Amino acid sequence: MSSLRIFVFITLFVKIEAQSGDDVKNLITTLFTTNDYVKEVRPNRNQLEPMILDIDFFLVGIDEVDELKQRLITTAYLDIGWTDEYLNWTASDFGELYHLYVPQTDIWMPDITLKNGFSKLEKLGSSFIKARVMHTGQVTWVPFEVFESKCTIDIKYFPFDQQSCDIVFVVWSSSVSDVVVTLWNKGIQLDSMEANAEWSVVSTSARESIKSTESTVIYTLNLKRSSTYYLMNIIIPIILLSILNIFTFALPADSGEKMGYCITVFLSFAVFLTIVSSELPKTSGSILGYYLMFQLGMGTFVVCCTTIELRLHHRKDDVPVTIIRMMKCRNVNKITKMENQNGSFSEQGIAWSDVVSMLDVVLFWVSTALVIIATMVLLGLLWTTS
Incomplete structure (x- = not known):
């Protein structure tokens, strides 16, 4: 009985209305036929006032x-809103x-486009x-696009680099007296963003720019490269190869494997660079690129030094006194000079193998110092930017 009373009360005091297909057809006929809507006309009744476009990214x-x-390629959609004074009705x-969905080709649309686009100029x-x-x-219009925009990429601190890229939208044909582009409520939204394996968004910003000839909205993405992959697969293996390269000087010349060892390490380094070349930026100017060239130069230096050392190691003539003094093998005052047939001087008990051993010690520590300094400079410069 109580349910019946509630039903009677609703039918007596509340007018139940529901829209039908005929209502939608009548509305479309009224707006586009009866009112003679012309999409080429900017929908301001006062044409002296500019159309205000609100945009979210x-x-x-x-x-x-x-x-x-x-180039920066992003997938995104815009939320663009404006007021069409010729498309309103009493609900x-x-x-x-209260609302209606119409194709974008049937109503007035702003010719807004990507100003710093990489490919040809196209409408959204x-x-x-x-x-x-x-x-x-x-009116709310939500165009979905894959945007290709120009972006100046600085790879100096690769792979710990951060990039700042602008995405600029402008109304191409209309002047600021006709259409003004403004930021809407939220600027850049990341709620719908899917994670990228290499790049992450550190921060975003948006601003308006109104000049005498055009009105633009500029969205800025601050991106950071994920460095873990490059650290584990490029930087650390190169450092380890450089350590193996240094230990060429710890291998005695009498072992017979000194030259083969240094050549193997050098070839390993060259092959490794060939493999990872596809992962490195194709442009020049990175600190890591200079470091790789330094390590390649160190490998060449070690091979050349090893070749000269083996040449000296197998010499049978006497060691000149000047070389002994330079190497400081013994106290010069205790040198016993002996003149041989070709007029050179040598010291009894000093052979070329001893000179090569001393060279190994000096070159080992010099190479170690150079590699440590270069590596610390590299890591210091890269990590200060991360």
Whole structure:
């Protein structure tokens, strides 16, 4: 009995209305036929006032950062809103119909585009995308795009580098007296963003720029490269190879494996650089690239020094006194000079093998110092930017 009373009360005091297909058709006929809507006309009743476009940028993903072509590829969609003063109606006259979806090709659309685009200039959106029109005339248009924008990539601190890229939108044909582009509510939104394996977004910013000839909105993405992969697969193996390279001087010349060992290490380094070359930026100027060249030069230096040492090791003539003094093998005052047939001097008990052994010690510590200094400078410069 109580349920029946509630039903009677609702039917007596509340007017139940629901929109139908006929309401939608009548509304479309009224807006586009009866009112003679013309999409080529900017929808301001007062044409002296500019159209205000509000834009939000929703980043979906970072597809690619191309160092060689200086290009940033992102997947994103824009949330663009404006008020069309020729598309408004009284909702109660059409079955409480408060909003309507219409193709973007049927209503006035701003010719907004990516100003710093990498490819050819194209309008946003597509024919299948529909705009939402509220009964107040508020239009919301959400074009989805893969944006290719220009970006200056600085790889000096690769792989610990951070990049700042701008994505600039402008109304191409209209002047600021006709259309003004402004930031809407949220600027850049990352709620829909999917993670990228190499790049992460550190921070974002957005700003408006109104000049005498154009109005633009600039979205800035501050990106940071993930360095773990490059650290584990490039930097650490190179450091380990450089250690093996230094220990060439710890191997005695009498072992017969000194030359073969240094050549093997040098070839290993060369082959490794060939393998990882595809992972390195194709542009020059990185600190890591200079470090790789330094290590390659150290490998060449070790091979050359080893060749000269083996040449000296197998010499049968006497060691000149000047070399003994330079190497400081013994106290010069105790040198017993003996003149041989060719007029050179030698010291009894000093052979070329002793000179080579002393050279190994000196070169070992000199090479170790150079590699340590270069590595510490590299890591210090790279990690201070991370």
